[in-house]
Structures are given as C-alpha cells and as structure tokens.
Amino acid sequence: MIAFLHGTLVEKTPSVVTLDVHGVGYQVFISLNTYDRLPATGAACRLLTYHHVREDAHLLFGFAQPEEKSMFERLITVSGIGAKLALSVLSGLSVSELSLAITENNVKRISSVHGIGKKTAERIIVELRDKIDPLEALAGHAAGNGDPARNDMLRDAILALGSLGFPQEQARKMVQAVLDAEAEIKDTETLLRKALSSK
Numbered sequence: 001m002i003a004f005l006h007g008t009l010v011e012k013t014p015s016v017v018t019l020d021v022h023g024v025g026y027q028v029f030i031s032l033n034t035y036d037r038l039p040a041t042g043a044a045c046r047l048l049t050y051h052h053v054r055e056d057a058h059l060l061f062g063f064a065q066p067e068e069k070s071m072f073e074r075l076i077t078v079s080g081i082g083a084k085l086a087l088s089v090l091s092g093l094s095v096s097e098l099s100l101a102i103t104e105n106n107v108k109r110i111s112s113v114h115g116i117g118k119k120t121a122e123r124i125i126v127e128l129r130d131k132i133d134p135l136e137a138l139a140g141h142a143a144g145n146g147d148p149a150r151n152d153m154l155r156d157a158i159l160a161l162g163s164l165g166f167p168q169e170q171a172r173k174m175v176q177a178v179l180d181a182e183a184e185i186k187d188t189e190t191l192l193r194k195a196l197s198s199k
Helices: 066-075 083-092 095-103 107-111 118-131 134-143 148-163 168-181 188-197
Strands: 004-012 016-021 024-029 044-053 058-063
Touching: 004 024, 016 044, 024 058, 024 083, 044 066, 058 066, 058 083, 066 083, 066 095, 066 118, 083 095, 095 107, 095 118, 107 118, 148 168, 148 188, 168 188
Parallel strands: none
Antiparallel strands: 004 016, 004 044, 016 024, 044 058
C-alpha cells in the first residue's frame, strides 16, 4: 500500500496530477479541493494517497489533507459509490460541508453534486451518519478553510461549549459572535470566556 508520495509536481489539472518521485512519474487522481491546495508546477509536493486496485487497473488517488482521505475511505464503503464518484463528491463539497450535510440529513445538499442522485444521497446519509461526529462536523464547518491556527481555536471553543451542554448551533453562534466583535482574539481560553460571559 502506498501511503503518500513526495516529489516534484510536473503537471496538474483539476482532476489529475503527475508527480516525479526520484525519476518515476506517478499519475494521481485528485479532487478540486486538493487541486486548490497544490503548489506551483515544478515545486515539491506531498500527497497522501489511496491505492485503488481493480481487476483492470491500479489507480492512485491523492489528498492534500488527512481529513479528505479519511472521508474518501468512508465514502467508498457506501454501496454504489466507487472511487471516482467519491472523488466527485469531494470536488463538489468540502469535507466539513459534507459532514454537516450528513449529520443534518440534508439530501438536497448532497444530491446537488454532479452524478449524485437523491437515492444515492440518502444512502450516503444512512450509511455514514453513525461515522460522523455531529459536533465535529459543525465545528469544522464553522472553522472554514482559513488560517489553520484560527480554525483550531474556533473548533476547540465550539467543542468545549458543546461539552458544557450548549446545543450545537447555539455554541457556533456564540463563538462566531465573539469573533465578529473581536477578530484579534488568538487563544481558545479567551474566546471561550468571552462567549460564556456574553450569555
């Protein structure tokens, strides 16, 4: 099993890249979310990989983030979802968006992805709902895709409020309200204290 590849990015398109690893060119299929995180052509690049073995082909799928690889591996366990379709889902929705849609039973959101019909969307929800932590999904969605340190702070604060008994959506709104008013906050403790004092 090939866990990751580290080499020079030779070519890139929104669906496939070529990595030169010590003189061997690897073709790796990617999602749009991973494409957006790729360096410039000619730069060093590291991708987590999933080695998909079929009777007629050996395919490599690449991911910029471990969360995306993990979600891909969950998606391909769903009946009727192959590797290429799983990649399409991750091109249409970020991991946090998909996680939130699954926990909220949002069939319409998932079926908005090209190639995913209503019945397939329902199957994704039914088969993956128990594998997604709803509070993690909400925190990840609230954190978005900006500065990683800020995302971690936001996620940790929402999870902490959830453990104190606040409903998920209320926790997200409390944290977001504090950050909207005081964007310069840099640590979870301060953010949590201000969120609690606002209630």
